[in-house]
Amino acid sequence: MSADTTGLIDELRRALGDDAVLTGGDIGDRTRSDASQTGRHLPKAVLRPATVDAVATALRVCNAHRQSVVPQGGLTGLAGGASPQAGDFALSLERLTGIEEIDEAAQTMTVKAGTPLEVAQKAAEAAGFLLAIDLGARGSCQIGGNLSTNAGGIRVIRHGVTRDNVLGLEVALADGTVLTMLNKMVKNNTGYDLRQLFIGAEGTLGIITRAVLRLKPLPEGRATALLALASYDDVVRLLKRAQRELGGLSAFEAMWRSYFSVTAKAENIPLFAEEPDFAVIIETEGADQAAPLEAFLEGALTDGLINDALIAQSEKERRAFWIVREGLVMDRLPSIVNLDVSLAIGDLGRFAEACDAALKARFAEAYVSFYGHIGDSNMHIAVSVAGASEADLHEIDEIVYRIVAQYHGSISAEHGIGTLKRDYLGYSRKPEELDVMRRIKTALDPNGILNPGKVLPV
Ligand SMILES: Cc1cc2nc3c(=O)[nH]c(=O)nc-3n(C[C@H](O)[C@H](O)[C@H](O)COP(=O)(O)OP(=O)(O)OC[C@H]3O[C@@H](n4cnc5c(N)ncnc54)[C@H](O)[C@@H]3O)c2cc1C
Known part of the structure; x- marks a missing residue:
């Protein structure tokens, strides 16, 4: 430079x-x-x-x-x-903002990369469609950022991650070459799928300038419930049953007691009379969802799979469940570390126990809590150690990522690698894989001008 x-x-x-x-x-x-x-x-x-x-x-x-x-x-x-x-x-x-086209027949939206996600969602809705990419930062994040991080969010169990909602892409390469691949077709097997290379690359291989996003029919309604469960094994059993019996299942989020007892209290949102060990939010989308959800919950109660169930009777009640789950109050805890990992769904319960024990063995006073998009095998971990030094914060990462590696999981489920996880990438990717990534980077950006120091360990 x-x-x-x-x-x-x-x-x-x-x-x-x-x-x-x-x-x-x-x-x-x-x-x-x-x-x-x-x-x-x-x-x-x-x-x-x-x-x-x-x-x-x-x-x-x-x-x-x-x-x-x-x-x-x-x-x-x-x-x-x-x-x-x-x-x-x-x-x-x-x-670089604006929606260029909504193609009703192809059910696609062609959009410029700088368009805020919420603007694109509202345009889709006005045309009678659902843009299924959705996350808490919708008002500020941009389509190009969502694609570059392959964002997850709260509807993945039904609609997939961002890359599953992209049909076409346009990218400017480091040397100024523009690849215009604004494909609208579902099927297109014509050699390497270059589009997928740039999705999730965090701006290290090219700059996304436009995209063709998939649209879905706008759901006619939704139903939401908050459930009390006694064990993680029951959470997994409930998930399997919900996937089998609830056709419109669009969210399955679990919270360990250590998490929701703090967030519910801080938000002053009373939940169950007696705090269970686990709370799960189930949401379904489609027409007339209330009756099937109620019947499902009755069956689960009768079989002892759940101990209690609250069904949202209004948008206000629904929002209250999600406020507890979003847990923005966590950011007020001292020296908070937020981790975002992914493991096989059946392993998450034992993984949480192992993390809790290892973190508290090192930091006796640590606050450790678990929650996340469990239906997508994605767990978030919030760790707070009052007065933690920079070195302590790294040690917290190390402790958790070492256990993730033992379970053959991923150190980043949806937030990406950036600089914060770069030096830990080897816990989830093998040296040969990192070598191929480096060769791709060198081929597309030989001078290393695009977002240097990100994603790949130096
Ligand atoms: C309250 C809150 C809730 C969140 N919830 C979720 C969630 O549920 N799921 C989830 O996955 N994430 C979540 N996030 C993280 C974040 O919103 C996502 O990673 C989002 O996709 C980032 O988009 P952005 O436009 O802000 O990108 P930025 O933060 O600006 O950039 C992200 C990365 O993409 C690169 N980049 C940006 N635009 C382009 C482009 N056009 N071309 C090439 N590279 C580009 C940047 O260099 C950077 O590496 C949340 C964040 C907040 C603050």
């Missing part, structure tokens, strides 16, 4: 226009970090291209100058992927 960037910035201003290149005091502080709040450096410049051609031009010029570039979407990522390293330029997608 060139140390004096004056000539480069002049060239970018000439090529993109003055308003597309911010420097000095014009650079907003929010470009320093994604939502992990671990970013330490402001970008040296912020590029704000408003067209696909301008993205390509920005990359071509930066590549010629060996200038590193960090793509920035809505900055809601939790892995440090969009946070600049020292000397990076940020390439913000905030001006």
Whole structure:
């Protein structure tokens, strides 16, 4: 990377226009970090291209100058992927927005990468469709960020992760070449599926500029229940039964008592008279879901699979269940570490016990809690150790990821690797796999300008 960037910035201003290149005091502080709040450096410049051609031009010029570039979407990522390293330029997608087309016959939406997820969801809804990608950060995160992190969220059990909802993609490569693969077909076996290479690559292989997303018929209603269970084995049995008997199952979220007792109390939302060891939220979507859900719960109660059940009678009650599950109050705990891992569903109960024991053996006063998208084999772990040092926080990661590796799980279910998990990638991927990843990176970005220092261990 060139140390004096004056000539480069002049060239970018000439090529993109003055308003597309911010420097000095014009650079907003929010470009320093994604939502992990671990970013330490402001970008040296912020590029704000408003067209696909301008993205390509920005990359071509930066590549010629060996200038590193960090793509920035809505900055809601939790892995440090969009946070600049020292000397990076940020390439913000905030001006590349808009829905280009909703094709009712193909049931697709063609959308620019900088469009906020919620804007795309509302446009789909207005046209009578469901855009099934959904997560808590919907108001701020962008389609390009969702694709680059292969975001998960709360509807995965029914609609899949982000990559399952993408039919076509357009990407600008490091040298400014644009791959326009805006395919609308479900079937297309014509060689390597390049689209999937860029989804989940966290901006290290190319910049996503447009996408063709799959749309589904808009569900006519939904029903939600909060259930009390006595053991993790019962949670697994309930999941199997729900998948067999509830055709519209769209969410299956479990919370260990250590989690929901804290979040419910902090939010002042009373749940069960007696706190169970596990609470599960079940949601189904489709027309007339209330009666089948009620019948299902009656059967589960009779068979002793669940001990209690609350069915949401209003949107307010439904929201209350989800507020307890989203647990935003967790961020108020001291030195909170949020981990996002994935293991075979049947192993998650024993894994939680092993983590709890190992963390408390090292940090006797630790608060440790478990919750997550259990129907997708995805568990979140919240650990708080008052007064923890930087080294302690790393040790917490190490302890958990070592146990994940023993269970052959994944150290990142949905948040990605970024910088925060980069040095632990070897716990989940073999040296030969990392070697292939490095070869792909070198082939597509030989000068290493795209989001250097992210994903791949140095
Ligand atoms: C309250 C809250 C709830 C969340 N819930 C979930 C959840 O349920 N499931 C989940 O998976 N995540 C969740 N997240 C994490 C986050 O919202 C997702 O990772 C989201 O997909 C990031 O999108 P973004 O636009 O903010 O991307 P950013 O944070 O800006 O960037 C994320 C990564 O993608 C790269 N990038 C961004 N745009 C592009 C582009 N156009 N081309 C190439 N690379 C690009 C960046 O360089 C970075 O590496 C949550 C976050 C918050 C704050």
